[in-house]
Amino acid sequence: MKKTGSDDTILWSEESDNYTRRAFEGENDPYNNPDRKSYIEKISKLFETNSFKPQSILHIGCSAGFSFPFYQKSFQNAKLYGIDPGKESIQIAKEKFSGDGGGRI
Numbered sequence: 001m002k003k004t005g006s007d008d009t010i011l012w013s014e015e016s017d018n019y020t021r022r023a024f025e026g027e028n029d030p031y032n033n034p035d036r037k038s039y040i041e042k043i044s045k046l047f048e049t050n051s052f053k054p055q056s057i058l059h060i061g062c063s064a065g066f067s068f069p070f071y072q073k074s075f076q077n078a079k080l081y082g083i084d085p086g087k088e089s090i091q092i093a094k095e096k097f098s099g100d101g102g103g104r105i
Helices: 007-025 034-049 068-074 087-097
Strands: 056-060 079-083
Touching: 007 087, 034 068, 056 068, 068 079, 068 087, 079 087
Parallel strands: 056 079
Antiparallel strands: none
16 A cells, blocks of 8 residues: 655654554553543643633544543543544544544544
8 A cells, every 4th residue: 555645744643553552552551541640630730720621622642532531530521622643543532432522533
């Protein structure tokens, strides 16, 4: 199959999907990563301190949506959007989060 697009675009797409594959190869559930959870909880607290309640969140480089469960918990009223160059990564995220009420991947 002939690849189209710039070498950088192809590289980023392939590496994104490789990242997603490696995340699923580990023993831990990539959707329940304590470091990712801690990071998003810190963002949530910062927003609470400033009385900021986002209506939507755009996660650039969302991979397979590994952070989405934490966004959903911390920002329950926000619509989530995700973009990523990895086609396989986006497909996994769509399958996992397609019916979660608002937002797009």
